[in-house]
Amino acid sequence: MTGPTRLDRTLIRVSGPDAHKFLNNVLTQELDRLDNEPVVYAALLAPQGKVLADMFVWAEADGVLLDVDPARSDDLFRRLSMYKLRADAKLEDASAQLDVLMGDAAFAGAVADPRLPALGWRKFAPKNTTITDGAAAFEARRIALGVPDLARDAGPDEVFALEALLDELNGVAFNKGCFVGQENVSRMKRRATTRKKFCPIVFEGEAPAYGAPVLAGAAELGSVRTGANGRALALLRLDRALAAEAPLTAGGKEIRLDPPEWLLLPPAAGAGD
Known part of the structure; x- marks a missing residue:
């Protein structure tokens, strides 16, 4: 992989006073980490604990950006809109303005992939038509490292969070409060039944x-x-x-x-x- 290259991703901006609180109540990750880290890996689960969509959550001044595979983005947007209820938060698709860039070495403004540093360096940036598509090179790298792509390697609502390696890849905060599907995830972790x-x-x-x-x-x-x-x-x-x-x-x-x-x-x- 030569860096930086573009990945095919959808970026959903969640902004407003309740953005962090709202997402913290539904996603698997502890979003308070974004006070000190630029990006975390997380997922939205079904109530039974199976993965509906995994994503990267990027810190922004007035909320976050959700960096998600396009195959799962429409359903994620719909479900988050349903869960939002009365939270003072706004969801919008920011993909027309922003790209996700990836490189196999550090480049300006990029951070190491929060799942596994060997996967490379990542950032979001304004659209730039001169940057090439790096999806094939990244696909080869993640297969070589043994990291599943949950939008390709599993159907929605097919695998439980720990079957999907969210534990190994830093996608679950076991010490946080409730999130959708938490009871099953915690039970499987506690009883080592995966x-x-x-x-x-x-x-x-x-x-x-x-x-x-x-x-x-x-x-x-x-x-x-x-x-x-x-x-x-x-x-x-x-x-x-x-x-x-x-x-x-x-x-x-x-x-x-x-x-x-x-x-x-x-x-x-x-x-x-």
Whole structure:
């Protein structure tokens, strides 16, 4: 990746006296952190604790900017408008005025990705038609690092927050007050019951097709999500995959797990689990 390059993102401005308070009541992250940090990673969950949209929350003088994938932005805007109720806050799409820029090294005004510094440096800036599109390069980088893109690797309301690696990637504040879906997230964290997770897999040649089952013998453990030559993300029962005695396969080829060191692994499943 050469930096800075442009990412395809929607920017939603939330402004007004109640902007922080309103969002703090619904998002997974503690927005008081924005008093000292320029950006945090967060998500909006369904009441059952599954991810509807993940996003970056940028500090602004009169509120925040939500940096979200365009595939999830309309639904996010609608849901936040519903949750806003009587809060003195205004939502508007700022994408026509602003770009999100990404680079693999520090550049003027950029900050390290709050999920994982190795993902690169990020900022929002006024629209600039001379800046090139860097989406493909960033896609290759995040697959190499094993970081899921929740707008591509999962459907809305498909995965719980901890299955989506929000714990590992700094997307949940467990010590804050209530947020939508908090009860389930807290229970899964406290009881360490997250057995299904995203994990990188490696193989020879082209990636198995998106959605291809991951098998241990005849047992289906999950499915392949986005990938490239030699590497992909899979969403699977990681405890069973770690304990599998039969070779793992997907799309007719042998694969193996390649969890990054930062991934919180569940205990391997015992017989009969």
